[in-house]
Amino acid sequence: EIMKDLNKLVAFNVTPCSKFGHTLRTRSGHCCQCNTAYLEFQKRNDSEGIVYIAKSLLGKIIKIGFTKSIQIRSESLNRTKYGGFNDWIIVYAIESKEAGKIENKICSELSDFSKYINYEHDNHTQLASEIFTINSTMAIKLLLEVCNLNKFKFKILVN
8 A cells, every 4th residue: 555655666675476586576466577567567557548348249259458549459459350350349438547447447347257369469379368258238337337336537438
């Protein structure tokens, strides 16, 4: 809580990690020396931006994600054939100063509907991990519930 109040990402001289004994950890307690991606996850969690819900009719799946530009993200989902599909349409999007937190919470709420898909991207196999097997109407309803319960302020961009 103190780190959050002071807007600090890393603590030092903490309990050593079990893998190598590193003593740098993120606010959430992860070793940021073993996996530097934890720093990016933490920064993203604190970021303002856009949370979107996209759906693929062919895949009968939705994707929930975070972006700074909805237009660029919409195009890139199809260009890169995210999850192996190129028919993505963004059906709902909100903008918030707490978008990182919102994305994190909604993905946690939908964990029972998670689906992981390997697909080809830039000549290597990539894992699509923000995919869910729930219909977009239910996902939108849950997103709004998460925002209201947590008192997150937001503006609807795509409805």
